Amino acid sequence: MVFEPPQRLLRALGENRRSGSQGADGAGAWLEKLPELAQQALEQRELTAERVQAPGGRSSLVVLVKQADQTPAVLKLAPDRARPESERAALAHWDGRGAVRLLNPGDTHGVLLLERLHPDVSVRTLPEAKALLEAAGTLRRLWVEPPAGHVFETVAERTGRQAEAMRAAVAEEPEGGALVDAALAARDDLLAQPPETRLLHGTFRQSKVLAGERTPWLAVGPDPVVGECAFDLARLVRDRVEDLIASPSGASITRRRIKRLAESLEVDQERLRGWTLFRAVESGVRAGRVGRPRDAELLLEFAGWV
Secondary structure, three states: OOOOOOHHHHHHHHHHHHHOOOOHHHHHHHHHHHHHHHHHHHHHOOOEEEEEOOOOOOOOEEEEEEOOOOOEEEEEEOOHHHOHHHHHHHHHHHOOOOEOOEOOOOOOOOEEEEEOOEEEEEHHHOOHHHHHHHHHHHHHHHOEOOOOOOOOOEHHHHHHHHHHHHHHHHHHOOOOHHHHHHHHHHHHHHHHOOOOOEEEOOOOOHHHEEEOOOOOEEEOOOOOEEEOHHHHHHHHHOOOHHHHHHOOOHHHHHHHHHHHHHHHOOOOHHHHHHHHHHHHHHHHHHHHHOOOHHHHHHHHHHHHHO
């Protein structure tokens, strides 16, 4: 079988190189060796490949496989910059509660073997109101105490790196500076008194929740981080941002969504609003930096509503 990386993965790795992201060079070397790595991973675990999942993710190669006993599974290979061992630790801690089950807890670095879900059926295929409800319910199950002695990145650490990149981007291109200033001020206020510390998915959105057999919906693809729940929920607020921007009442819909999600998951509404602002501006600035001006425009317009 030819293990050709999907275009989404190739574009994402290219964006990382253009932005100068940490570990981008290593990811490029990993991509060159990927066919060999995939073949070795299959042989060492006695797996039979069915197909590469496309469009797949932006940070890993996902292969649908069968184990030696013909049980369906998923093989996932990721470079170091995607923090695969952090994902492994989080999935092991959740142990299938709200998230895909990890089948190889102590396996080789960068290789994850996961239970097979329905890769083409996410909650994003549901009507919007139902999708938000199911996604929020899944997210609630993930918010648990982190394991003792954990080595997960904190919200303060991750957003600190992001804040530095935002400041550098504004120094080069002042447009959007007022929104960046507001987002950075919101971050400072939010980090002053975080209300709780939980293990978070880190990159949660509707497309990260897939249909399963043992339970209707399970989360996949975490980039785990430890901090307050409102940070995790903030990414869900802007799901289907293209539809929000296209709607004449997009701004009011966004504000109602913040209120509804905060109430349903018992998160402080103002804290959710603040993290929604920060994460939208950060994503918008990053999109502009890597050459996706349309995405940048949408995200910064959305941020202006928050």
